Amino acid sequence: xxxxxxxxxxxxxxxxxxxxxxxxxxxxxxxxxxxxxxxxxxxxxxxxxxxxxxxxxxxxxxxxxxxxxxxxxxxxxxxxxxxxxxxxxxxxxxxxxxxxxxxxxxxxxxxxxxxxxxxxxxxxxxxxxxxxxxxxxxxxxxxxxxxxxxxxxxxxxxxxxxxxx
Numbered sequence: 198x199x200x201x202x203x204x205x206x207x208x209x210x211x212x213x214x215x216x217x218x219x220x221x222x223x224x225x226x227x228x229x230x231x232x233x234x235x236x237x238x239x240x241x242x243x244x245x246x247x248x249x250x251x252x253x254x255x256x257x258x259x260x261x262x263x264x265x266x267x268x269x270x271x272x273x274x275x276x277x278x279x280x281x282x283x284x285x286x287x288x289x290x291x292x293x294x295x296x297x298x299x300x301x302x303x304x305x306x307x308x309x310x311x312x313x314x315x316x317x318x319x320x321x322x323x324x325x326x327x328x329x330x331x332x333x334x335x336x337x338x339x340x341x342x343x344x345x346x347x348x349x350x351x352x353x354x355x356x357x358x359x360x361x362x
Contacts, residue, residue: 198320200283201261207318209263209310214303215271216263216310219248223264223273230276230293251278259283265294265307274298277307279315286322288315290359292338299334308342312359324359 209216219227224245231238231247238244254260262278275294290311294304308326315321326344328335330353344357 198283198286200319201258202256207261207263207314209314210268211306211310213268214274214306214310215266215268216277216307217266219251219262219264219273219276221245224248226273227264227276227295230295232293254280263307263311265292265303267303274303275307277304277311279311283319283321286320288319288321288324290315290324290326304338305341308338312342312344313361316359316361326357326359327354328357329353330355 206218207216208218225241228238228241228244231244233247233250238247251260251262255262259282260278260280262276262280264273265275265277266273275292275298277290277292279288280291281289290308292304292308298304312324315324325347326335326339327350328339330349336355339357342359343361344359347356347358349355
């Protein structure tokens with residue numbers, strides 16, 4: 198397996214987006230979508246502290262977290278990454294997108310790129326995503342990207358697994 202941290206933070210580019218490292222200048226753009234341990238950021242300072250913790254998790258090899266940037270403007274529209282370590286060669290993807298960018302295909306592209314990176318570069322044997330059973334937007338996203346439902350979990354959650362086509 199080829200797990201983080203890497204000599205150079207991986208940048209993944211498509212026709213419309215760039216998955217890239219989040220910089221200090223980006224923090225003001227992601228306050229509303231910044232979370233750590235399911236707690237939301239309330240201020241720019243909160244978001245910066247959370248990003249510092251996320252960066253430390255990356256340096257410790259237990260996660261990788263990209264900003265989803267618009268390729269034309271380089272503005273961060275959302276975030277996604279692998280969280281909770283890589284036990285048993287499994288990576289769990291999570292994502293969040295600012296509401297003004299919903300429905301434009303950005304996260305569909307980002308999730309597919311990140312899932313393929315996990316399988317093809319990191320050497321993960323399984324990429325999963327977990328969501329609440331009532332989160333219809335996430336379920337539709339997972340289905341578009343190529344995830345299939347694998348099991349029901351406790352607390353009204355369901356697990357999906359990426360099927361690399």
